[in-house]
Amino acid sequence: MPQIAGIDFEVPLVLAPMAGGPSTPELCAAVSSAGGLGFLAGGYLSAERLAADLSRTAELTDRPFGVNLFAASPAPDTPETRARLQAYRTRLVESGHPETLLPDAPLGTDDSYAQKLEVAASSPAAAVSFTFGHPSSAEIRDLHAAGKAVVLYATSEAGIRAAAASGADAVGVQGFQAGGHRASVTGVDIADADAPDPGLTAAELTRLAAGLTRKPVLAGGGVATAADVRALLAAGASAVQVGTRFLTAAEAGTKKTHRTALLELRDRETMLTAAFSGRPARTVANDFARRHGEAAPRLYPQLHFLTAGLRGEANAAGDPENLNLWAGTGFAACREAPAADILAELAGR
Ligand SMILES: Cc1cc2nc3c(=O)[nH]c(=O)nc-3n(C[C@H](O)[C@H](O)[C@H](O)COP(=O)(O)O)c2cc1C
Known part of the structure; x- marks a missing residue:
């Protein structure tokens, strides 16, 4: 059974946070209730809306779930x-x-980072992950004091080393194949905003991370099938993070034209x-x-x-x-189904 800082879940699959509409309380709760670890996306929401979404998710599931915040410097x-x-x-x-x-x-804007951090710390979420930047050591300590596990993402060897050396409880790696934005941290994963995005695949990053840290590794990027999931677990991941395959889940809030494009193009x-x-x-x-x-x-x-x-x-x-039309390289496998069915398919059940 996968475990991150005391959070137990049955199926080694993590629902990627997907800002801009797809992440709904219903999707997050469906994945957690089916045995995976759901994440809500905090990006682009107001702090009030995020607080409401977190409460709603806790009403929909009694299983643990996480929340993701943007920590970008504009x-x-x-x-x-x-x-x-x-x-x-x-x-x-x-x-x-x-x-x-x-x-x-x-x-x-800084996406109301400070307000959303407060919302996350006092929310029912069991884990908080950060995208585009890292929280300070004091912020990580405060989240731990509030009983939250902390996940930092990396897209390069330097990023893995930084996340491993931080107080975070788990390291998430996002391969080149991943849909949407990756969490590349400016000054860590990439030298500056104009630098090319690091080209390492999910498997390459997973092997690197498994060799560099004893912290649990969440690995994702381009995962389309149960075989892809098994490959990343074999490469050393504790759990596999999947986004795009859930964009066509019944519970996802994906925009209609985006959803149709994934199925038709x-x-x-x-x-x-x-x-x-x-x-x-x-x-x-x-x-x-x-x-x-x-x-x-x-x-x-x-x-x-x-x-x-x-x-x-x-x-x-x-x-x-x-x-x-955010999508990872495996988007052609997308089909419309309840999230629990997509999770079961990816878990090979
Ligand atoms: C529509 C969409 C929105 C995303 N939004 C976020 C986000 O808010 N925060 C984040 O950390 N990653 C975000 N991602 C990236 C995912 O965390 C993850 O890296 C990616 O979905 C994994 O690759 P896959 O889509 O091929 O499964 C997003 C991805 C997609 C497809």
Whole structure:
């Protein structure tokens, strides 16, 4: 039975936190109730909404679950940042995207990190994980004092070493194949925002982590089948983290156009692009990513807010070419089913 800092769960599968809609209390609770370890995503939610989602999840399951927070430092608001944003905005307008959907000066925010940390610490969640940055040692101590296990993610050898040396209870590794944004920490996994995303696969990172730390390793990225799960467990993972396969779960809050694209655009490749958010993220290849990926400045989360209106409009219009279709390399295996069935399939049951 997998264990992370005293949290026992029966099936060695972790539901990846998926911000932007897919992570619902219903999805998280369904995975935990079926024996896996569900995670809620705190990113982009208000602190109040996160608190409500955490309470709702605890009402839906009596099994443990976790919550994920964004610990990103926004790109600083300098004249240079503004000029690069304006240039990208102009490019989008000149490419035919409606100017009215593109805010003039989208600001960077820290995603209300401090408030959400307080919410997480006093919530029913058993574990707290961090994306894009690391909490301070004092914050980890406070979470431990509140009875929470702490998970830090890594996408490189340096990241694994940093997570292993921290007070965290488990190290999560996210391979190159992973859908959406990976948790690459600037200054640790990547030198700066413009550095390429580390190219190590889930299996490579798992073997590295298993060799570098005795802490439990959660491994994910591109996991599509029970054989993929077995391979990462054999490489040394204590549990395997899966996101994309749950995007088409009945309980997921995945946007309709995203869900349909995962099921209908199976022949497409996935690609990494910063075009939607200002940080590299893996999407099903589409027009927007292909046209604007090269030109997109690495300004997160400003680009996320710049493109939010365009993406909302594309979703409403059923247009998969101008929407972020986050997906890992195994997305063609997606099928619509209750989360418990997807979990059982991945567990080989
Ligand atoms: C739609 C979507 C949203 C995601 N949001 C988050 C997030 O909020 N926090 C996070 O740590 N990782 C996030 N990820 C990445 C996952 O944690 C994980 O690395 C990835 O889903 C694993 O690869 P897979 O999607 O191929 O299973 C997201 C992934 C997807 C597909």
